[in-house]
Amino acid sequence: MRRIVGLAWALTLCGALMFGCDGGSAEEDSGTGGGDDAGGTTLPELPPSAVFAEVDERYEPTSLDWSCLDTGVEPTPGEPVDVRFELIDFQDDFPVDEVDVWLFSDNEIGDDCSGPGCQMFTTGADGSAMVTLPAGGWYAYRVLPKDGPTRQSSVFGVFQYNEPAPAADGMAVQGNSVSGKTIDLIPALLGISREEGTATVSGRISDCGGGFVENAIIRLYDPEGNLVEQGTLGDEPSYHFFNGDASNNLPEQAREMSHRDGLYVVVQVPVVDDRPYRIEAYANVEGETRLVGCESARIFADAVTIVNMTPLRSDAPAGCPAP
Numbered sequence: 001m002r003r004i005v006g007l008a009w010a011l012t013l014c015g016a017l018m019f020g021c022d023g024g025s026a027e028e029d030s031g032t033g034g035g036d037d038a039g040g041t042t043l044p045e046l047p048p049s050a051v052f053a054e055v056d057e058r059y060e061p062t063s064l065d066w067s068c069l070d071t072g073v074e075p076t077p078g079e080p081v082d083v084r085f086e087l088i089d090f091q092d093d094f095p096v097d098e099v100d101v102w103l104f105s106d107n108e109i110g111d112d113c114s115g116p117g118c119q120m121f122t123t124g125a126d127g128s129a130m131v132t133l134p135a136g137g138w139y140a141y142r143v144l145p146k147d148g149p150t151r152q153s154s155v156f157g158v159f160q161y162n163e164p165a166p167a168a169d170g171m172a173v174q175g176n177s178v179s180g181k182t183i184d185l186i187p188a189l190l191g192i193s194r195e196e197g198t199a200t201v202s203g204r205i206s207d208c209g210g211g212f213v214e215n216a217i218i219r220l221y222d223p224e225g226n227l228v229e230q231g232t233l234g235d236e237p238s239y240h241f242f243n244g245d246a247s248n249n250l251p252e253q254a255r256e257m258s259h260r261d262g263l264y265v266v267v268q269v270p271v272v273d274d275r276p277y278r279i280e281a282y283a284n285v286e287g288e289t290r291l292v293g294c295e296s297a298r299i300f301a302d303a304v305t306i307v308n309m310t311p312l313r314s315d316a317p318a319g320c321p322a323p
Contacts, residue, residue: 037219037227037280037291044217044256046284051211052260057247059212059260066285068208069292072313075164077105077137083165084172085121086128087143089179095127096177099155100144103131107138109159109298111274133165133173143177154180157303162295162310178304195235195268200304202265205258205281205293208311212262214244216283216292218309220266223275225319228266237268264309271301278319281309294320 037043052059085103087096099122104110106117113120121129133139140163146155156178166173201220205213218239220228228237243252244259251265258264269277281293293309296317312320 037282043282043289046217046257046282046289047215048287049207049216049283049285050214050260051207051209052214052262053211054246054261059244059246061260062211063209064213065207065209065211066292066311069285069311070314072208072311073315074313075136075138077134077165078167079135080132081135081166081169081171083131083133083169084128085123085131085141085175086172087123087175087177088127089177092179095123096155096179097123097125097127099123099146099177101129101175102142102144103133104140104142105132105134105137107140107161109140109142109161128172135165136167137165138162139165141175143175148180151180156180157300158306159300159303160306161297162308176306197271197301198267199269199271199299199301200265200267201269201277201279201297201299201307202263202304203279203306203308205262205264205283205309206311212258212260213281213283213292214258214260214262216258216262216281216309217256218264218266219280219282220269221278221280221319222270222272223277224272225278228269228277231268235268237266237270240265240267269299271299274298276317276319278317279307279309280320291321296320 049064051062051064053062087099087101089096101121101123102113103119104117119131121131123129140161143155143158145157148154158176158178205216207213222228230239231237240251241255241258242261242263243250244261249261276296277299278296280291282289283292285292291312293312294316295307295309296319297305297307299305
């Protein structure tokens, strides 16, 4: 499984399908308080964090590392390097050809690709294209939707931020595509339909060593700073985590915090406007529930926005709580 998420299933079960799962949030169900988040609401007492690495389609425990917490900074981009961008289907891992992609070397996704920091390209027969990226810096990309002759060849919109560029020429990066087949699979089985106009936010929570953090939670805030609250109906926002099975990653309806895969998904998110939303991650650090990650990103209706939660930086985005 690739670094970001098992997102084909996030989309099919709860994301792009907009399948709102009933049940209270971790905060509502726990009955305990571990502190307050930036919105002033009570956080649960979380179990001690653990961290895992993926090895041969299984998750193996590794050493938890919070040494960079509050002190790390966004990587400084270097000189441009020529790399291979490979677009891969989430569910089946095959190359996705003849799809338009916008790549933003400044890590900011815009409404179009007219600026100097954006490269527009179409993937070739092998699903790849040559691109130029700032060495070692972060970039973002957008996969544009495509109507194909079959649902398998159709493509759903995907946006991803904070992707690390290689340090040297000749290396490869992977982007992620979601097919219409994936979008159709689970609602057909469950007899539900996708609610249009809302967004899905998903990603992975990691520690300083890049391991996947277990027993963390996510909070999402709209551009006005309001918490996107857990709903109880199928068309309301809903927070979910995955099952920790590297060979068959699926969102787990009842799970209230991240599993050993570190994966989260927030579905049915209302899109207020085009200003950034804020995503916060919390975990148990030395016996205390505290903020371990904070990022901001513009989210998009009828698409999935991928934001991986790396440890809280000293130069965290505007609106993030001070370290």
